[in-house]
Amino acid sequence: xxxxxxxxxxxxxxxxxxxxxxxxxxxxxxxxxxxxxxxxxxxxxxxxxxxxxxxxxxxxxxxxxxxxxxxxxxxxxxxxxxxxxxxxxxxxxxxxxxxxxxxxxxxxxxxxxxxxxxxxxxxxxxxxxxxxxxxxxxxxxxxxxxxxxxxxxxxxxxxxxxxxxxxxxxxxxxxxxxxxxxxxxxxxxxxxxxxxxxxxxxxxxxxxxxxxxxxxxxxxxxxxxxxxxxxxxxxxxxxxxxxxxxxxxxxxxxxxxxxxxxxxxxxxxxxxxxxxxxxxxxxxxxxxxxxxxxxxxxxxxxxxxxxxxxxxxxxxxxxxxxxxxxxxxxxxxxxxxxxxxxxxxxxxxxxxxxxxxxxxxxxxxxxxxxxxxxxxxxxxxxxxxxxxxxxxxxxxxxxxxxxxxxxxxxxxxxxxxxxxxxxxxxxxxxxxxxxxxxxxxxxxxxxxxxxxxxxxxxxxxxxxxxxxxxxxxxxxxxxxxxxxxxxxxxxxxxxxxxxxxxxxxxxxxxxxxxxxxxxxxxxxxxxxxxxxxxxxxxxxxxxxxxxxxxxxxxxxxxxxxxxxxxxxxxxxxxxxxxxxxxx
RNA sequence: GCGCUGAUAGUGUAGCGGUUAUCACUAGGCGUUGCCAACGCCUAAACUCGGGUUCGAAUCCCGAUCAGCGCACCA
Numbered sequence: 001x002x003x004x005x006x007x008x009x010x011x012x013x014x015x016x017x018x019x020x021x022x023x024x025x026x027x028x029x030x031x032x033x034x035x036x037x038x039x040x041x042x043x044x045x046x047x048x049x050x051x052x053x054x055x056x057x058x059x060x061x062x063x064x065x066x067x068x069x070x071x072x073x074x075x076x077x078x079x080x081x082x083x084x085x086x087x088x089x090x091x092x093x094x095x096x097x098x099x100x101x102x103x104x105x106x107x108x109x110x111x112x113x114x115x116x117x118x119x120x121x122x123x124x125x126x127x128x129x130x131x132x133x134x135x136x137x138x139x140x141x142x143x144x145x146x147x148x149x150x151x152x153x154x155x156x157x158x159x160x161x162x163x164x165x166x167x168x169x170x171x172x173x174x175x176x177x178x179x180x181x182x183x184x185x186x187x188x189x190x191x192x193x194x195x196x197x198x199x200x201x202x203x204x205x206x207x208x209x210x211x212x213x214x215x216x217x218x219x220x221x222x223x224x225x226x227x228x229x230x231x232x233x234x235x236x237x238x239x240x241x242x243x244x245x246x247x248x249x250x251x252x253x254x255x256x257x258x259x260x261x262x263x264x265x266x267x268x269x270x271x272x273x274x275x276x277x278x279x280x281x282x283x284x285x286x287x288x289x290x291x292x293x294x295x296x297x298x299x300x301x302x303x304x305x306x307x308x309x310x311x312x313x314x315x316x317x318x319x320x321x322x323x324x325x326x327x328x329x330x331x332x333x334x335x336x337x338x339x340x341x342x343x344x345x346x347x348x349x350x351x352x353x354x355x356x357x358x359x360x361x362x363x364x365x366x367x368x369x370x371x372x373x374x375x376x377x378x379x380x381x382x383x384x385x386x387x388x389x390x391x392x393x394x395x396x397x398x399x400x401x402x403x404x405x406x407x408x409x410x411x412x413x414x415x416x417x418x419x420x421x422x423x424x425x426x427x428x429x430x431x432x433x434x435x436x437x438x439x440x441x442x443x444x445x446x447x448x449x450x451x452x453x454x455x456x457x458x459x460x461x462x463x464x465x466x467x468x469x470x471x472x473x474x475x476x477x478x479x480x481x482x483x484x485x486x487x488x489x490x491x492x493x494x495x496x497x498x499x500x501x502x503x504x505x506x507x508x509x510x511x512x513x514x515x516x517x518x519x520x521x522x523x524x525x526x527x528x529x530x531x532x533x534x535x536x537x538x539x540x541x542x543x544x545x546x547x548x549x550x551x552x553x554x555x556x557x558x559x560x561x562x563x564x565x566x567x568x569x570x571x572x573x574x575x576x577x578x579x580x581x582x583x
Numbered sequence: 584g585c586g587c588u589g590a591u592a593g594u595g596u597a598g599c600g601g602u603u604a605u606c607a608c609u610a611g612g613c614g615u616u617g618c619c620a621a622c623g624c625c626u627a628a629a630c631u632c633g634g635g636u637u638c639g640a641a642u643c644c645c646g647a648u649c650a651g652c653g654c655a656c657c658a
Contacts (some may be wrong), residue, residue, distance in 0.1 A: 142658080195586075508617085
């Protein structure tokens with residue numbers, strides 16, 4: 001049994017995660033998070049909010065998970081996200097239909113499915129495996145389709161990424177941020193992809209959670225004001241060059257940008273923030289690297305892209321975050337599709353003065369004369385230069401015919417206008433996090449087993465920032481005299497918002513093990529000394545050491561321990577193992 | 584989607600034509616136990632689903648679903 005099996009088994013058994021719909025036979029690619037898993041996931045998302053919403057000042061929004069067709073026409077998901085497939089009627093093998101005719105047609109992408117099938121038939125393309133006949137070409141789109149309202153009139157799709165919700169809200173977000181760059185919006189939510197073959201538990205799901213930030217920046221300046229704060233952090237960079245050698249290179253962010261390994265400061269800054277976030281939730285730096293996309297795997301519009309990859313038991317290196325410079329691709333695509341300009345007006349430091357010719361056709365005279373053509377004539381006149389206008393007669397082309405216009409019908413003047421700025425399309429830096437994969441990674445990287453007094457012990461060494469249970473209250477014995485004060489302690493901690501579990505079942509050692517297995521950082525025992533001297537014992541998950549302290553101080557001390565503001569051995573009087581005391 | 588392998592209590596498993604469906608752990612109760620998976624007694628809990636073969640199917644056959652692995656896919 002490898003760790004992967006142990007962790008998935010523990011996840012099922014102790015209430016972290018399991019395949020969904022088990023009661024009805026299940027469906028591949030869907031998972032439930034149980035009581036502990038849902039809390040772990042929520043706390044990881046909350047830590048993400050701490051980093052990106054609170055510390056970076058990004059705006060969190062919530063857009064629908066269903067989108068209308070236009071969005072995905074613009075984003076490319078409707079065309080690019082679907083593949084034409086064909087199958088062999090003999091051996092049932094499935095192929096990309098367009099790939100099979102690459103040698104016949106130069107640009108098979110441009111063909112419809114019917115056309116591809118026609119090419120296959122006319123050229124007698126057969127199954128490359130067995131030579132059998134190929135079936136008709138059908139579309140497999142990775143988006144879930146649905147109807148909006150009755151009557152099949154409006155086609156909707158479940159979003160394949162949360163990003164589009166930020167792009168299409170660009171105009172409102174821009175107003176919200178008072179028309180200036182840079183600004184950013186984030187979304188944490190479900191996305192849906194109808195994967196052909198979901199595998200590996202929570203790693204490849206059909207419904208999954210993303211946390212994405214879209215950071216809109218001025219393309220002319222990709223430095224970052226806070227880059228100094230991260231420039232000395234050192235990390236494993238697995239750049240394109242390093243991948244040639246097969247060995248990641250450890251260096252600081254300052255060096256990575258200086259040597260041109262990361263495209264610019266802003267991208268590097270968010271890679272650094274991603275790195276800090278991952279460490280904060282408990283990803284092991286030894287099993288983490290940032291891999292740069294190779295030029296051939298990078299989306300054609302992306303300027304640079306770095307994936308955070310983690311090493312997982314049994315699964316190998318898995319991508320959990322992508323940080324990309326998507327340039328102006330998305331905003332331009334939506335502007336073209338929606339016919340709405342998605343730009344920011346950027347003010348110049350100094351207004352630029354420029355001479356401009358203003359042509360004023362006399363529409364009162366031109367209108368009756370040209371009727372329906374009048375507008376075309378006026379437009380042609382406005383486009384003319386001074387040279388064209390200052391002669392005795394003016395000739396314009398209307399529908400290919402030269403038409404003479406009397407100069408008295410056209411006035412013009414040269415004015416000096418001040419240009420105070422220009423409309424620019426921002427570039428977008430996108431850190432995109434796969435939350436489900438991060439949740440599993442935190443479990444994998446937190447898991448370890450050791451042997452205590454000849455007995456095995458499994459531990460999830462969760463950071464107290466993300467642990468689903470903060471503290472377990474354990475009466476030493478399940479007796480009324482101990483249960484009553486334990487319940488009082490329980491209520492006291494709960495009223496302070498601490499996540500507390502209460503367990504009286506089985507021996508104290510068994511209960512410690514149970515809590516180790518789900519990663520509870522601290523256990524508090526209530527014993528007979530609590531009754532006599534008013535003390536309680538805190539037991540530390542990682543060292544298994546214990547301290548005794550006055551029960552009055554418990555809440556404050558626990559809060560400090562959980563926040564990382566106090567060392568465990570300073571929390572009270574260290575307890576020597578009881579067995580030793582007896583002797 | 585294709586191929587191979589598999590599916591039995593909460594978990595891990597035994598059984599491979601006729602069993603009261605095995606065992607361990609876990610869980611619940613009682614007793615005992617004074618700080619790291621102690622012990623005793625008791626209790627609860629399963630053959631993935633649908634067809635077929637057979638007097639009789641957890642067991643054999645077919646199909647579906649799910650899972651693992653390989654192929655393909657992964658904008």
